[in-house]
Amino acid sequence: MEGAGFHWTSRLEGSIQFFLCEVLKIFALLSVLVIVNSWVQSHSPPERTRSMLGGRSGPGATTMAALLGTLTPFCFSSSIPLFIGFTAAGLLLSVIFSFLISSPLADLASVILLTSIFI
Structure with missing residues (x-):
């Protein structure tokens, strides 16, 4: 199904790449928030x-x-x-x-x- 410029493989690769990048960003953000929250909680x-x-x-x-x-x-x-x-x-x-x-x-x-x- 490569009609009208639609390629399954490139779309699937893009989706997987987007998913992995977003998971890494969210994991990094949550890790920083947990560390900062734990530090503030230990001092309060x-x-x-x-x-x-x-x-x-x-x-x-x-x-x-x-x-x-x-x-x-x-x-x-x-x-x-x-x-x-x-x-x-x-x-x-x-x-x-x-x-x-x-x-x-x-x-x-x-x-x-x-x-x-x-x-």
């Missing part, structure tokens, strides 16, 4: 976050918890143990939930990926 222990939020109440504490949730690189699976730790520490539920909701929505990987879309 949950105890520091708990000490910043302890003893505060009101809209200022809720706003601070949401901001801390966006800055800390915890994904949702690690936010659940933090949620349990925050409830055991006696923090207000509004503060805990604002941290819990904002934490996985704006983690480091999603911020970097979102920035790469707009640049």
Whole structure:
């Protein structure tokens, strides 16, 4: 089937080459994101976050918890143990939930990926 300039072999080779190049790019990007995320997570222990939020109440504490949730690189699976730790520490539920909701929505990987879309 080589009618109208359509070649199966060149199209298949191009598709395979495109697939391999994209897989390598995605693997490199994810590797960098995992390394950076792990490094930031190791330098931002949950105890520091708990000490910043302890003893505060009101809209200022809720706003601070949401901001801390966006800055800390915890994904949702690690936010659940933090949620349990925050409830055991006696923090207000509004503060805990604002941290819990904002934490996985704006983690480091999603911020970097979102920035790469707009640049």
